[in-house]
Amino acid sequence: MYDLIIIGAGVIGSAIAREISRYRLNVAVLEKSEEPAFGVSKSNSGIIHPGTQNRPGTLKGKLCVQGNRLTRMIAKELGIDFKKVGELIVALDNDELVSLSDIKREAEALGVPGLKLVGRAWLKKNEPNLTEEAVGALYAPTAGIISPYRWVYDLLENAKANGVEVHTSTRVIGIRRVEDPLSADRGPRFEKRIAHSAESKAWVERLYALCALRYADDRTRTDPGDGGPGTGNYFELATSRGMFRSRFMVNAAGLYADEVARMAGIEDFVIYPRKGEEFILDKKKHNLTRHLIFPIPTKTSKGILVIRTSDGNPMIGPTAQDVDSKEDLSTSEEGFRRVLESVKKYVPSIDENDIIAYFAGLRPASGDDFIIRHEDAFPGMVTVAGMQSPGLTAAPAVALFVRDILKKNGLDLRRKPFFRRWRREPYHLFSSSAEAARKMIKEDPAYGDIVCRCEMVSSKEIREAVRRGARTLDGIKFRTRAQAGRCHGGFCTARILKILAEETGENITSITKRGRGSEIVVRDMNDGGC
């Protein structure tokens, strides 16, 4: 029996897991994908917003400002690269200039520090590639950049180091609440106790019978009396990897938060996927801008931006387009044209030939604000949904908010005597001095065995990534940058496949790009026949 199960290993689930790992609790994170951060979190701009462009009185505004501060603090603790680069919201005419003052006033009401209206002269000096048309800008110094997936991995690994279990490839397919007949804390009885939308009750019963054959928390199952009368209410989560039981539960399922909610009979919100296409420029252009460049926001979006990333490549985007499918991650020629046209108004020197890569992500949109609440109709369950921008920034503040909700609803928070707050910064051969590099190679020759020539990633770092949980080519890429350089894996994929196979004991034929169904090769030619 777990004390808490978190559904979803994106940035929200990971930040909550890390926060809760301070307490003496038995916690598990369930993730449907092969690896963490493979959903909404991986296709993120990586901006840690200062808190501007949010309405006062919203959860977004409050948690973004607080999250900015917390992110900087935790990034330091975990030794992850966070750069405070600052942002400029740029006005191109006098009307826009007027709205800058409104934005500033609203942001200051939320507590965003250090805001300053700057004019042409300041811009010319501090952002030389910005268009001459710019008449002024709002400067927010606390805006920063982070690698979104490395952020998730580091939060989650730190949570693991503090005792949290992470179960990947574990898809939740049914949730039911089991009430203890002796418990005083009984929720309202309602028929949808075993709720699974559009499924017959018999099907659900069969599903549970099947899952009950394999309890994931076997070690506590034999505990006499556990889950029996007098031990309290709990949830049974039927998953693709057997049954999980927990006293409390957080739904941080991103794009699928509405589907998880429906399993618990909660049907008052829907997640609408809103696509954003982003385009990455060559690292050689790392000096394109000094700040993050924003247009004046519209009602629904912060607009198309010129972004600096922690990997050094500038990025332009994102678009914002409502789509039908939660799996539609395609990029388009129109998106490309729209982004290019839009950013050239702000930074005219951007050239389409400098674009070396692109991707699309889906925002889990649901109304105007985040949905973070205890489900009183399903006691013990907390929903965290609609976590679109500024979700990445807000994540550590969301974690505190959720912690308090859980506490208020009966989760007993007692601190562990020892919490591993710090993490040694992993080193990279080419960010060290020549002498240090020499020493590293002498101590471990694998540091000198370069696998990815474009990003200079050694076999040591790749094996290390596998030991830390990478199982797929994308997982290796997000953790180490191998395959993310100019050749896009043309040279190193064959070698990475071999290392993954060696480290995991799998056949090369079962190594995937991002989980089952995305196998790289279809046949071992040495395996006889055709």
Place this chain on the structure above:
Amino acid sequence: MNTKTITCIECPVGCRIGVDMEGCRVVKVSGNKCPKGEKYAISEIENPMRVLTTTVAAEGLGIRRLPIRTSAPISKANIPEVMRVIRSVKVSRPVRVGESIVKNVCGTGADIVVTRSVD
């Protein structure tokens, strides 16, 4: 009589060669820049021949596949059959470039020879 234009593949020049045929027999070749072209054109019409290159399984040699070729061009029609034979071959001893591992494959008169040395 009918006429066909083919592209010579004897060398990278790729001459366009005109071939006059009577039935399946070539009667006249034109447009070739060297004598190889005439020979090629006749063979291409009457019995197209190709050098087959592929790989065979290697075991215990530090590499998994060993590149091979046919020692001479073989008839195009024989390629599927030769491929079937090659799929059943496994090399597990050191070999030198040019060493033959299958003699007179499928009766084509050509051998299967190794194109890379392994120790």
Place this chain on the structure above:
Amino acid sequence: MAAAISAHESGVKDILLLERDLYLGGLLNQCIHTGFGLTYFKETLTGPEYASRFVERVRAIPSIEVVTRAFAVRLTGEKTVDYLIPGHMVSVRAKAVVMATGSRERTREMAHIAGTRPAGIFPAGLAQRLINIEGYLPGKNVVIVGSGDIGLIMARRFKLEGAEVKAVIEIQPVTRGLVRNVVQCLDDFGIPLYFRHKIAHIYGKDRVEGVDVVRVDEEMREIEGSRFSMGCDTLLVSVGLIPENELIEMAGAELDKKSNTPVSGRMNETSLPGIFVCGNSYKVYDIVDTVSACAENAGRMAAGYLGKVEQQV
């Protein structure tokens, strides 16, 4: 290897040949098809055979010191080369340096193909390596974008291994590859080659499921109403090569932004005295024999730079 041999023949006494891989010959080892050496050796060889001829010659010259598994990580304008070998980082100072670092493939990203990013999209050279060296078939139902030589050669290679090859899609009105490769790799197997067409969209969530193909006008824009679909599980991208010149760029050599080749006054030279570039890193060639000739010239240039050219040359 050709540059080292020619430098030796031009009188250079002390030559260090660095190779990243376990064996010499580079990409030639995965080019198992014939067609190499017609000019140079007056016979048609496979890639590994062509390489082995040079390996034998290099091995017979004692003044060429060969180091394999040596990964050059840094080059300076003063001609210091830092390279990694297992367990060590070594620095050497040379009087002249010849770069023979080859090229990399242009990617799907550079060709701006819209759609999803599932497994099953391979640069043609990676597919070639997987089949010919590693022994794994990357797919069963293939569409090839770009009619470069590697793409054409791989069409035949997939066919021989029992895979289906649906088509080769070329945006230009003519093939980028050699005519003989169109004949013996496509025509022999009845694989259609679409000129003036491009891939408009890639479909598939986890693995490629298909592509949309469109006809384009003179300005490479989609002609309306020409779109059609093709099911496939694999897309090979063969849209050209880019010289690998990041090391000389690091050393401060001037590069042409568009072609990534060194800007120089004479063949094989760079803007840095004593640093020469040859083969596909100097310029992308079609035929290996020309690459060898280019490298030999670079070897002679380096020898000349060292002032050691013998009188009769």
